[in-house]
Amino acid sequence: xxxxxxxxxxxxxxxxxxxxxxxxxxxxxxxxxxxxxxxxxxxxxxxxxxxxxxxxxxxxxxxxxxxxxxxxxxxxxxxxxxxxxxxxxxxxxxxxxxxxxxxxxxxxxxxxxxxxxxxxxxxxxxxxxxxxxxxxxxxxxxx
Amino acid sequence: xxxxxxxxxxxxxxxxxxxxxxxxxxxxxxxxxxxxxxxxxxxxxxxxxxxxxxxxxxxxxxxxxxxxxxxxxxxxxxxxxxxxxxxxxxxxxxxxxxxxxxxxxxxxxxxxxxxxxxxxxxxxxxxxxxxxxxxxxxxxxxx
Amino acid sequence: xxxxxxxxxxxxxxxxxxxxxxxxxxxxxxxxxxxxxxxxxxxxxxxxxxxxxxxxxxxxxxxxxxxxxxxxxxxxxxxxxxxxxxxxxxxxxxxxxxxxxxxxxxxxxxxxxxxxxxxxxxxxxxxxxxxxxxxxxxxxxxx
Amino acid sequence: xxxxxxxxxxxxxxxxxxxxxxxxxxxxxxxxxxxxxxxxxxxxxxxxxxxxxxxxxxxxxxxxxxxxxxxxxxxxxxxxxxxxxxxxxxxxxxxxxxxxxxxxxxxxxxxxxxxxxxxxxxxxxxxxxxxxxxxxxxxxxxx
Amino acid sequence: xxxxxxxxxxxxxxxxxxxxxxxxxxxxxxxxxxxxxxxxxxxxxxxxxxxxxxxxxxxxxxxxxxxxxxxxxxxxxxxxxxxxxxxxxxxxxxxxxxxxxxxxxxxxxxxxxxxxxxxxxxxxxxxxxxxxxxxxxxxxxxx
Amino acid sequence: xxxxxxxxxxxxxxxxxxxxxxxxxxxxxxxxxxxxxxxxxxxxxxxxxxxxxxxxxxxxxxxxxxxxxxxxxxxxxxxxxxxxxxxxxxxxxxxxxxxxxxxxxxxxxxxxxxxxxxxxxxxxxxxxxxxxxxxxxxxxxxx
Numbered sequence: 001x002x003x004x005x006x007x008x009x010x011x012x013x014x015x016x017x018x019x020x021x022x023x024x025x026x027x028x029x030x031x032x033x034x035x036x037x038x039x040x041x042x043x044x045x046x047x048x049x050x051x052x053x054x055x056x057x058x059x060x061x062x063x064x065x066x067x068x069x070x071x072x073x074x075x076x077x078x079x080x081x082x083x084x085x086x087x088x089x090x091x092x093x094x095x096x097x098x099x100x101x102x103x104x105x106x107x108x109x110x111x112x113x114x115x116x117x118x119x120x121x122x123x124x125x126x127x128x129x130x131x132x133x134x135x136x137x138x139x140x141x142x143x
Numbered sequence: 144x145x146x147x148x149x150x151x152x153x154x155x156x157x158x159x160x161x162x163x164x165x166x167x168x169x170x171x172x173x174x175x176x177x178x179x180x181x182x183x184x185x186x187x188x189x190x191x192x193x194x195x196x197x198x199x200x201x202x203x204x205x206x207x208x209x210x211x212x213x214x215x216x217x218x219x220x221x222x223x224x225x226x227x228x229x230x231x232x233x234x235x236x237x238x239x240x241x242x243x244x245x246x247x248x249x250x251x252x253x254x255x256x257x258x259x260x261x262x263x264x265x266x267x268x269x270x271x272x273x274x275x276x277x278x279x280x281x282x283x284x285x286x
Numbered sequence: 287x288x289x290x291x292x293x294x295x296x297x298x299x300x301x302x303x304x305x306x307x308x309x310x311x312x313x314x315x316x317x318x319x320x321x322x323x324x325x326x327x328x329x330x331x332x333x334x335x336x337x338x339x340x341x342x343x344x345x346x347x348x349x350x351x352x353x354x355x356x357x358x359x360x361x362x363x364x365x366x367x368x369x370x371x372x373x374x375x376x377x378x379x380x381x382x383x384x385x386x387x388x389x390x391x392x393x394x395x396x397x398x399x400x401x402x403x404x405x406x407x408x409x410x411x412x413x414x415x416x417x418x419x420x421x422x423x424x425x426x427x428x429x
Numbered sequence: 430x431x432x433x434x435x436x437x438x439x440x441x442x443x444x445x446x447x448x449x450x451x452x453x454x455x456x457x458x459x460x461x462x463x464x465x466x467x468x469x470x471x472x473x474x475x476x477x478x479x480x481x482x483x484x485x486x487x488x489x490x491x492x493x494x495x496x497x498x499x500x501x502x503x504x505x506x507x508x509x510x511x512x513x514x515x516x517x518x519x520x521x522x523x524x525x526x527x528x529x530x531x532x533x534x535x536x537x538x539x540x541x542x543x544x545x546x547x548x549x550x551x552x553x554x555x556x557x558x559x560x561x562x563x564x565x566x567x568x569x570x571x572x
Numbered sequence: 573x574x575x576x577x578x579x580x581x582x583x584x585x586x587x588x589x590x591x592x593x594x595x596x597x598x599x600x601x602x603x604x605x606x607x608x609x610x611x612x613x614x615x616x617x618x619x620x621x622x623x624x625x626x627x628x629x630x631x632x633x634x635x636x637x638x639x640x641x642x643x644x645x646x647x648x649x650x651x652x653x654x655x656x657x658x659x660x661x662x663x664x665x666x667x668x669x670x671x672x673x674x675x676x677x678x679x680x681x682x683x684x685x686x687x688x689x690x691x692x693x694x695x696x697x698x699x700x701x702x703x704x705x706x707x708x709x710x711x712x713x714x715x
Numbered sequence: 716x717x718x719x720x721x722x723x724x725x726x727x728x729x730x731x732x733x734x735x736x737x738x739x740x741x742x743x744x745x746x747x748x749x750x751x752x753x754x755x756x757x758x759x760x761x762x763x764x765x766x767x768x769x770x771x772x773x774x775x776x777x778x779x780x781x782x783x784x785x786x787x788x789x790x791x792x793x794x795x796x797x798x799x800x801x802x803x804x805x806x807x808x809x810x811x812x813x814x815x816x817x818x819x820x821x822x823x824x825x826x827x828x829x830x831x832x833x834x835x836x837x838x839x840x841x842x843x844x845x846x847x848x849x850x851x852x853x854x855x856x857x858x
Contacts, residue, residue, distance in 0.1 A: 002527045003562040011270065013156040014183040018342050029343060031350065032223030038156040039223040040183005042270055048562075056447050057458060058525030064460065064560055080175030080182040096344030114178055125308045127154065130349055132333075133289040145813040146848040161628050172629060174636065191848075199733050200744060201811030207746065207843055239630030241574040273635055276575040276620075297842065299523065299728040299753040304485050315486060318795030324728040325795040326755005328842055337806055366747030382487030384431040411834040413726065416492055419432040419477075440699065442610040461652030467585040468652040470610005471699055509604030509611040514707040556583065556614055590771050601772060603779065668773030670717040702778055705718040705763075 001140040003120055004060050005048040008070050012087075014095040037124035038082065044125040045074065045104065051117030061117045069111045074104050100124045101134040109136070145265055147203045150193040151213050156183040157238040170185075182223065187268040188217065188247065194260030198224035204260045212254045217247050243267045244277040252279070289406055290346045293332040294356050296365035298373075299326040300381040324368065331360065331390065332410040337403030347403045355397045360390050386410045387420040395422070432549055433489045434477040437499050439508035441516075442469040443524040467511065473554040474503065474533065474570045480546030498540045503533050529553045531562040538565070574693055576632045577620040580642050582651035585612040586667040610654065616697040617646065617676065617695075623689030633689045641683045645674050672696045673706040681708070718835055720763045720774045723785050725794035727802075728755040729810040753797065758815070759840040760789065762823065766832030776832045784826045789819050815839045816849040824851070 016033040017026040026034035033039070047070060051060040077087045083095040089107050094097050105122045112119045125131035159176040160169040160251050169177040176182070190213060194203040220230045226238040236242050248265045255262045268274040302319040303312040312320035333356060337346040363373045368372065369381040375393050379385050391408045398405045411417035446455040455463035462468070476499060480489040506516050512524040518536050522528050530540040534551045541548045552559035588605040589598040598606035605611070619642060623632040649659045655667040661679050666673050677694045684691045697703035731748040732741040741749035750752070762785060766775040792802045798810040804822050808814050820837045827834045840846035 001529060001564075003564075004527060005560045005562070007558040009181055009270075012182050013183040016344070029348070035225070035229075037180050037224050037225035037228050038183070039154055039225065040156040040181065041154050042185040047515040049329075053525065053531070056523075058445070058523035058528045060527050060561070062458070080177070080178050082180035082182065085180050086178075094344035096339065098339040098346050099344045100292060101288060102339070127152075129293040131291045132346070133291070134290075135287075144814060144850075146850075147813060148846045148848070159630070172634065195799040196811065196813040196817070199809075201731070201809035201814045203813050203847070205744065237628075237630035239625065241576060241625040241632050242630045245625070272579040274577045274581060275632070276577070278573075278575075293477060295842075297754050297756050299755040302487070315491070321795050321797070321801075323797035323800050324753050324755065325726050325797065326728040327726050328757040344767070351545065366750050368750070368752035368754065371752050372750075380485075380487035384482040384489050385487045387431060388482070413724075415436040417434045418489070419434070421430075421432075438699075440611050440613050442612040464652050464654070464658075466654035466657050467610050467612065468583055468654065469585040469610065470583050471614040509607050511607070511609035511611065514609050515607075556581075588773070601777070666771075666773035668768065668769040669717060670775050671773045673717060674768070701722040703720045704775070705720070706716075707718075 001050055002053055002060050003048050003050045004063070004066075005046050005121075006063055006070065008045045008047070008067070008075055009042060010045065010075050011042050011134050012036040012081050012083050014083040015039070016094060016096060018094070038084075041126050043078070043100075045070070046121070046123040046125075047104075047108070047119070048051060048121040048123075049112055049117040050120045054116075061112075063114055065115060066112070069108055073107045073111060084127050097124050097126045097130060097132040098134075101132040105134045110117065145196055145203050146191050146193045147206070147209075148189050149209050149213065150189070150208055151188045151218055152185060153188065153218050154183065154185050154222050155221050155226050156181040157226040159237060159239060169212070181227075184269050186221070186243075188213070189264070189266040189268075190247075190251070191263070191264040191266075192255055192260040193263045197259070200256055204255075204258055208223070208258060209255070212251055216250045216254060240267050240269045240273060240275040241277075244275040248277045248279060262268070288339055288346050289334050289336045290349070290352075290393065291332050291407075292349055292352050294331045294333070294353070294361055295328060296361050297326065297328050298364050298367050298369050299324040300369040301325070302380060302382060304380070323375065327412050329364070329386070332407075332409040332411075333390075333394070333405070334407040334409075335398055335403040336406045340402070347398075347401055351401060352398070353393055359393050359397060359400055362390075371373070383410050383412045383416060383418040384420075387418040391420045391422060430479055431482055431489050431495065432477050432479045433495075434475050435492055435495050435499065437474045437496070437504055438471060438538045439474065439504050440471050441507050441510050442467040443512040444468070445523060447523070451543070455460050457501070467513075470555050472507070472529070474499070475550075475552040475554075476533075476537070478541055478546045478551040479549045483545070488535070490544055492539075494544060495541070498537055502536050502540060517540050526555045526559060527563075528563040530561040534565060546556060548553075573622055574625055574632050575620050575622045576635070576638075577618050578635055578638050579644065580617045580639070580647055581614060582617065582647050583612065583614050584650050584653050584655050585610040586655040587611070588665070588666060588668060607702045610656075613698050615650070615672070617642070618693070618695040618697075619676075619680070619691070620693040620695075621689040622692045626688070633684075633687055637687060638684070641680055645683060664691055668681070669696050669698045669702060669704040670706075673704040677708060679704045716765055717768055717775050718763050718765045719778070720761050721762045721778055721781050721783075721785065723762070723782070723790055724757060725760065725790050726755065726757050727793050727796050727798050728753040729798040730754070731811060733809070748772060753799075756841050758793070760785070760819065761836070761838040761840075762819075762834070763836040763838075764832040765835045770833075776827075781827070784823055788822045788826060804841055812839050812841045812845060812847040813849075816847040819842060820849045820851060821837055 015038050016030040089103050101122045101124045109119045123133045159173040232246050242267045244267045252262045266276045302316040375389050387410045389406045395405045409419045444467050445459040468489045506524050530553045538548045552562045587610050588602040661675050673694045673696045680690045695705045730753050731745040804818050815838045816837045824834045838848045
């Protein structure tokens with residue numbers, strides 16, 4: 001079993017806030033990230049899948065296939081978008097880096113597991129200093 | 144004469160569009176960058192100043208001083224902001240990377256030239272693939 | 287359960303040597319790292335914690351909290367210091383990258399586990415080519 | 430138990446293709462990577478080993494030893510080589526990133542495990558966007 | 573006048589050698605780079621153009637236009653190619669990093685100068701340690 | 716004329732202070748950099764030379780030659796050293812990044828200009844945020 005990782009990038013706007021809270025409460029928890037006029041990031045996405053390399057091709061997964069899934073299901077919904085307003089799979093969910101990793105996992109897991117490999121990790125980096133990784137429910141049960 | 148460079152970072156939202164143009168015209172020129180719901184970037188700023196190192200300190204400029212100017216005049220107006228709506232020195236100016244470099248130059252030149260060194264270059268990187276540099280009017284006259 | 291990682295940096299001097307050994311013996315094992323006049327590095331620290339994202343905030347841990355723990359307990363004791371002479375939690379311990387990872391873990395684990403998340407990994411990079419990771423005693427028992 | 434990682438680099442030519450397939454079939458699966466005239470990459474190798482730091486030296490493994498094993502067994506066989514034609518341990522094996530990780534593992538495991546530590550992971554990055562990791566058979570059995 | 577820079581990448585095979593020289597002579601000058609079986613790199617290309625930002629768009633040059641020129645004239649001739657055998661504009665020219673920078677300049681200068689901006693610099697990085705920059709004949713005359 | 720750049724690295728300890736000043740005065744100007752127990756950095760050195768590529772080899776300068784000069788004259792005197800105490804060419808000079816760039820220039824200029832190319836720039840990066848560049852006296856006279 002070998003793990004392979006594909007890096008993709010997207011640039012998006014977002015805002016961290018809880019609707020029921022006042023601006024002051026939001027600022028207290030989220031700081032400048034709660035700016036009602038939005039701010040944004042160059043996000044970096046690393047998706048890791050695992051499987052047995054095919055005897056002929058040497059591939060766990062053809063990266064063209066993996067990259068296409070990521071572009072169709074994830075990048076097209078996030079790149080140059082406002083995550084709070086425009087990303088269907090983030091509707092009603094606070095767009096923290098943690099939740100992005102979780103929701104991207106849910107978005108791509110069925111398509112990836114329909115190929116010969118298994119989704120292992122979704123990592124979302126918001127800045128060079130901050131990132132989140134999600135390894136799925138199976139991992140949690142067995143950790 | 145030695146050049147020194149300080150790197151700073153800011154995360155901001157913006158939109159590229161011309162008010163008088165239709166959405167279709169804007170999309171035709173600016174593509175996804177004209178998204179009316181905004182998008183954003185982790186910008187990287189490199190500011191280069193030049194001068195003669197002080198005999199005692201070995202410094203062209205104490206980086207604490209340079210960093211403070213950059214924070215007060217630039218980063219505080221851009222970080223976690225919407226550049227189109229909230230950055231005073233970008234008011235009414237389309238927030239292309241080129242214009243950001245130009246306007247940051249104008250914002251900091253008086254304060255930097257009031258120290259013992261001269262502003263040499265303002266470089267703004269919007270993504271790992273795209274950046275703009277401005278060297279000032281003097282440079283242009285003598286290039 | 288989601289993992290989040292915070293990057294911090296510190297610049298420090300150190301020396302690798304065993305007191306009971308001669309200079310020649312130390313040089314034989316540690317090479318130039320045993321230089322009695324010290325040398326130094328720009329260290330990079332990645333700290334990973336894990337937990338369930340809060341329903342409201344979407345945070346496993348507010349990074350302001352994590353960053354504050356790291357600054358108070360770790361960075362303030364290492365940045366612009368001589369690790370052999372000045373870092374309390376490294377007193378009497380040879381400052382290899384491995385030991386830095388181990389000791390930083392011990393230094394921050396109580397404070398991090400007092401929040402709603404669990405310390406998962408401390409990674410210390412000494413140069414772009416060399417790094418060490420520590421995952422704690424629990425991990426070892428269950429590996 | 431602590432993990433340490435050493436980064437090494439090698440520049441090599443390769444071609445992905447299945448001998449029994451026509452050029453069209455190869456192109457269909459491997460795209461431009463099947464170019465009969467070869468292409469190449471700056472590969473980055475990260476090798477992670479784990480063990481208990483030595484009480485005296487603080488080292489899981491002296492990186493001079495690890496680096497020497499990597500240079501003798503791996504880098505000398507790959508750097509500035511044509512992997513398909515000239516790398517003994519890749520003879521008859523399609524040089525995908527996955528297979529490089531697998532075969533480098535097999536090449537270095539005996540020598541590394543003859544020291545006081547255990548091989549944990551071999552990671553091969555082909556470009557800034559694509560990489561493969563292998564954790565060995567033991568890991569698979571216990572995953 | 574503002575400078576803007578676009579980064580592109582290509583992976584290629586090449587060999588440094590002088591046809592009239594023996595293998596030993598070639599090895600003596602070019603070392604492992606003269607390997608008759610080829611080797612390869614992930615090259616990074618930075619192209620800098622300069623001009624006056626358009627009042628409406630804020631662009632010195634629409635990066636879509638610049639990127640398209642680079643893809644048509646340069647990347648399509650180099651990516652996943654053998655530079656010695658397959659790149660038309662390098663035919664009969666030793667593929668040193670210096671010559672790549674020179675020839676890419678000649679390849680793109682007419683098309684770029686047909687837009688409203690001027691080509692300023694072509695930078696080719698062969699590895700993280702080695703790169704070459706070319707600034708054109710005008711620059712040389714006025715340097 | 717083409718410019719080529721070679722990157723080298725060194726890890727060293729240093730201290731910024733003026734002997735005649737009190738500890739308080741030094742701290743006031745240099746902050747934590749004046750720590751009497753030293754601190755250190757992973758310095759990155761970029762040396763740029765320029766010249767006409769050789770018709771046969773395509774080289775402005777064989778990088779083996781350039782790298783050898785840098786190792787003999789610079790890296791061997793700085794790597795794993797205390798710059799204040801052990802680097803001959805920095806004796807009596809405050810080891811600011813500016814002065815390192817200046818002095819490295821003086822150290823290598825004669826040897827580089829004895830080859831067929833001209834030294835153009837010495838860049839020293841102390842951290843990912845701070846760097847200094849020196850272009851020589853000729854540049855200053857003609858700037």
